[in-house]
Structure formats: C-alpha cells, structure tokens
Amino acid sequence: MNLFRRTLLCISAVALPAATLVLAATPASAAHVSCGDTILVSTTLDANVGPCATGLVIGADGITLDLGGFTLSGTPAAGEGPGILLSGRSGVTVKNGTVTGFDTGVAIEGGFGNAVTGMFLHGNRGTGDYGEGVLVFNSTRNSVSHNRIMNNGPYGGISILAADNNVVANNQIVGNNMAANNTSGIRLENIGQNSSDGNIVRDNVVQGSGLDGIQLFAGSDDNTIARNIVTNSGRDGITAFAGSSRNVIEDNQVRSNGFGPLIAGNGIFIRSAAGSFPSPAGNIIRRNTSTGNNVLDLRDGTPNCGTNVWSANTANTGTPPCVFNP
Numbered sequence: 001m002n003l004f005r006r007t008l009l010c011i012s013a014v015a016l017p018a019a020t021l022v023l024a025a026t027p028a029s030a031a032h033v034s035c036g037d038t039i040l041v042s043t044t045l046d047a048n049v050g051p052c053a054t055g056l057v058i059g060a061d062g063i064t065l066d067l068g069g070f071t072l073s074g075t076p077a078a079g080e081g082p083g084i085l086l087s088g089r090s091g092v093t094v095k096n097g098t099v100t101g102f103d104t105g106v107a108i109e110g111g112f113g114n115a116v117t118g119m120f121l122h123g124n125r126g127t128g129d130y131g132e133g134v135l136v137f138n139s140t141r142n143s144v145s146h147n148r149i150m151n152n153g154p155y156g157g158i159s160i161l162a163a164d165n166n167v168v169a170n171n172q173i174v175g176n177n178m179a180a181n182n183t184s185g186i187r188l189e190n191i192g193q194n195s196s197d198g199n200i201v202r203d204n205v206v207q208g209s210g211l212d213g214i215q216l217f218a219g220s221d222d223n224t225i226a227r228n229i230v231t232n233s234g235r236d237g238i239t240a241f242a243g244s245s246r247n248v249i250e251d252n253q254v255r256s257n258g259f260g261p262l263i264a265g266n267g268i269f270i271r272s273a274a275g276s277f278p279s280p281a282g283n284i285i286r287r288n289t290s291t292g293n294n295v296l297d298l299r300d301g302t303p304n305c306g307t308n309v310w311s312a313n314t315a316n317t318g319t320p321p322c323v324f325n326p
Helices: 005-009 019-024
Strands: 049-052 056-058 064-066 071-074 082-087 093-100 104-109 115-122 132-137 143-145 148-150 156-161 167-169 172-174 184-189 200-202 205-207 214-216 224-226 229-231 238-240 248-250 253-255 268-270 284-286 289-291 298-300 309-311
Touching: 071 082, 082 093, 093 104, 104 115, 115 132, 132 148, 148 156, 156 172, 184 205
Parallel strands: 049 071, 056 082, 064 093, 071 093, 082 104, 093 115, 104 132, 115 143, 115 148, 132 156, 143 167, 148 172, 156 184, 167 200, 172 205, 184 214, 200 224, 205 229, 214 238, 224 248, 229 253, 238 268, 248 284, 253 289, 268 298, 284 309
Antiparallel strands: none
C-alpha cells in the first residue's frame, strides 16, 4: 500500500511533472479562452473549453478566473496535467465552473493566499504526482471551499501536500474511490519530514472514499479537523499516522466506515509509531460522534493513549479504555 506516494516520487518542488511548460502558451486576455492558454487578467469564460490535451495556466497574481458556469474538459488519455495550474501565484481566485477529465482538477503549487470556490471537480484521474480534484503543494494560506468534488483519483478528493495554514471548508467530497488501497477524501500529506501543518479542515461532507475519509499523514502537526461528516469510507473515517502531534479532532460525525473490500477499518484511529516517526502525541479528540464503524468506533494505537487526550466522544466500541474518558 503506497501511503506515502510523493515520498517515493519526488523530494522537492522541482520534481513535480513539468506541467508548467505550458506557460509558453498564447496569453488569453479576453473572455474567449482556448486549451493551453495562459490567463494574465481577470477573465470570465464565454463558452465551454475542450476537450484539451493541456489545461489553463494562471500567469499573474491577484486575478480571478470565473468559469461562468462553463466546463473545462480534458481528454480520456492521461498526461494532460492539471486542468488549471497556479504555479507560484498569490491572491488568485478560481471559481464557478466545472473541471473534468484532467490528471488533477486545480493545482496550486507554491505561492499563497489563493482560493478555489464554487467549483465542480469530477472525473480527474491522474498518474505520477497528480490524481485529485484539488492539489495544494508547498503553498500557504489558501482556501478550498464550497466545491463539489467527486470521482477523482487515485490519490484523493483534496490533497494538501507539504502545505501549511490552508483552509478546506464546506465542500462536498463524495465518491473519490478510484483505488481502494489509496484514494481518500482529504489528505494532509507529507514529503519525508516535510509535513502539512496548521491546516483547518471543517464543515465538509466526506462520503464514499476508497480508503480513508480524512488522513493526517506522518508528522502532520497542529491541524484542526472539525465539524465534518465522514461516512462510508473503505477503511478509516479519520486517521492520524505516526508522528502526527497536537492536532485537534472535534465535533465530527463519523459513521459506517471500514467496510471496504481490502482492509476493515475504524471510525477515528490515532495510529502508532512507524519508521523514523514516533507515536502520535498531544492530539485532542473530543466531542465526536463515531458509531456503526466496522472494527472500532474509537481507536488509539499508543499504549494507554500516551499523551493523546480523548474526551466527551460518543461511541459504542473502542480501545484502549482511555478513548472513553469523560
């Protein structure tokens, strides 16, 4: 099972696929946009775009790409890269339309303070380092909110990769189940010791993910996972891997997870030490309702819960006993 996909595939930003080469495409300053264009001014689409072998590139800071309710589509073949790429951009908004048929719907790589909102991102299925509805890589203070994200993979609906202080809120993340051994709803992911820290994941509906609903990969610290509804994940509803510390998991509804075809799973699972990463420590798991999950509703892999604090959760099954602390 490849739980650390980019650990094996790249070490730094330069190792990501060379989708940024499309920056040499013809600039688009008017509302009529073609495949491969670079958007240099705020633009509203006036028609569907595609099928495209190459997506759109945002080529300036502080602009808005409004899809105007139209669809940007890729081809059935893999290798198109992202439908919309923000590379090193800041203050950009992408909104109000559909992206489908690319390796990743929208990719934010570097930069800060961008927003993806009001989008329908579905059927984006990638290879190599791409394979999600939205990817945020090595970037800070971005917002991914009020989107519908369905049937993307093989990695996830939303992937936050070595990226800090982002907000993922009020999204419907449904049926991202391309691979039962890898595709998850929301991934807070690491590259080696470079983890995703200080992110807020709140008020999302995460349903029918192939592997886990919400994952905190190795070393992810100081994240907040709050008020999400996580159901029908193939393995765990919410899981935190080795070295994940000081995260707050609170007020979530986690139900009917762990009945996938490969590995029976749990509702909320704080895992144990692995490799160079120690046991998760200092996590707070409180006021969650976790019921009807396959193996256990609540589970902590650290003996006697270590320094993790479980309190006021509603559940029927769990281990060790400290997960039922009042």
